[in-house]
Amino acid sequence: MFSPSSIVALRKERGFSQEVLAERSGVSLRTIQRVERGETVPRGYTLQALATALESSIANFQMTEEQPMPAVPLADLRPDPQFLQLLNLSALSFLLLPLLNIIVPVVLWRARKHQVQDVAELGRRVVGFQILWQVGCFFLYLLAVAMHLVGGFSTKSTLPFSLLSILFVTYAVNVGVICYNAFRLRQGHLNLYPIRL
CATH class of the missing domain: 1.20.58 (Methane Monooxygenase Hydroxylase; Chain G, domain 1)
Structure with a gap:
C-alpha cells in the first residue's frame, strides 16, 4: 500500500522542497501537495516521475509495518x-x-x-x-x-x-x-x- 509519509521522508532526505521536486519530476506542485497529504494516490506516470526525481525505486513508496495509515481515529x-x-x-x-x-x-x-x-x-x-x-x-x-x-x-x-x-x-x-x-x-x-x- 502507498505511503505518503515515505515520499515526504525521501524528499526531505534529499533536501528538496516541494517546488524543487515539482520541477525535477515534471509533476505539478498541487499534485505533490495532495500526494503528501494523502489526498490522492499517485499512479503510472506520476509515480514513476516521483521515483526518478527522488532517485529511488517505487518499492520505497510502500507502507511498512511500523507506518500506520493516516486517518482520523474514531476515538x-x-x-x-x-x-x-x-x-x-x-x-x-x-x-x-x-x-x-x-x-x-x-x-x-x-x-x-x-x-x-x-x-x-x-x-x-x-x-x-x-x-x-x-x-x-x-x-x-x-x-x-x-x-x-x-x-x-x-x-x-x-x-x-x-x-x-x-x-x-x-x-x-x-x-x-x-x-x-x-x-x-x-x-x-x-x-x-x-x-x-
Whole structure:
C-alpha cells in the first residue's frame, strides 16, 4: 500500500522542497501537495516521475509495518447530536434564499466532518437530498413552462398559477422531509434521506 509519509521522508532526505521536486519530476506542485497529504494516490506516470526525481525505486513508496495509515481515529470524533440536528435543519435555509439549502449544509459539514461523529455520513445524505430536490424543482418548472408553450396562447394565463402551485408543493415537501428527518434524528436514527444523489 502507498505511503505518503515515505515520499515526504525521501524528499526531505534529499533536501528538496516541494517546488524543487515539482520541477525535477515534471509533476505539478498541487499534485505533490495532495500526494503528501494523502489526498490522492499517485499512479503510472506520476509515480514513476516521483521515483526518478527522488532517485529511488517505487518499492520505497510502500507502507511498512511500523507506518500506520493516516486517518482520523474514531476515538477523536466526539458525539454531538445537537450539531447533527443543526446540520439537518440548516437545509431549511432555502426558505430565505434558493441554493442556501445546499451551501449552508456543505459549509457546516466540511467544517466539522473530522471533529464530530457521524457528520461525514449525515452531511453527504443531507446535501445529496437537497441537490436532488433542487434538480427536481428545476425540471418541474421546465415541464410546466413546456406544457403551457405546447398548449398554446389560451392557457398562458394559468402559467403563473401553475408555477406558484409547484413552488408551494415542492417547498412543503422539502420542509416536511426535513422535519420528519429531524424527528428521526432526535430518536437516534442515522439512516436518513434514503432518496438522494
